[in-house]
Amino acid sequence: MKVLGEKSLSSKVEIGLKILFLIIVIIDIITVGVTAGSMFFQFNSFSVRENYTLRIVLETTIGLVFSLTGIVALYIIYQFIKIFRNLKVNKLFEKDNAKYLSKISLMSIVIGILYLICFIGVSIFFKYFNSMDFLSNFLLKTLILVFAVAFLIFGIGIKILNYIYLKAIEYKEENDFTI
């Protein structure tokens, strides 16, 4: 199967990424809507009670952080789309691709940090408003932490790959300019 060029694996991946982009846009809109709706509902229907402000602040922070990770993820996918668009037209060792990889790496680390913030928020939330059983509580926190660590490792890994890519561009230039 053709890997690069028109009607190749890379062009199919590009289409897949575009679909993923749309799905994340929809999920993000729903998340923002649910967070905003929940905020509005709570402000209007709850009476003042113990730790009420803390609950609202925590719920909003967690909701916003999740929405923000979605927006950053969209940016990452957009950079991947640009890379695969370049691969489709056989632009392999271009400095643009290295620039996109660098942005992906930075944004992955940002998502990792956002998930860590979310983990802290969820931990505080469960400490004060423990509405779940121990196992669900533990699983949710572990899942968020795993996401945070995975994105941090992914970001660092992409940074290393970006360095290798830049070296490859350098070697290619050297080869091209050897007469």
Next chain:
Amino acid sequence: MPIIVNVDVMLAKRKMSSGELAEKIGITPANLSILKNNKAKAIRFSTLEKLCEVLNCKPGDILDYEK
């Protein structure tokens, strides 16, 4: 890069055109242009050998070092 390629000087001395030199040493005019404009990162011994042969000179006549 402090290495200077003096192919244009040698071409003027031998009253030869760039196109003719490119054809005789078997490289494209574009690559010869890279060489003449000091944009080249490296030169193969085989290319240097052909340049010396066609221009009837020594590597030192083509390559120079400036600090």
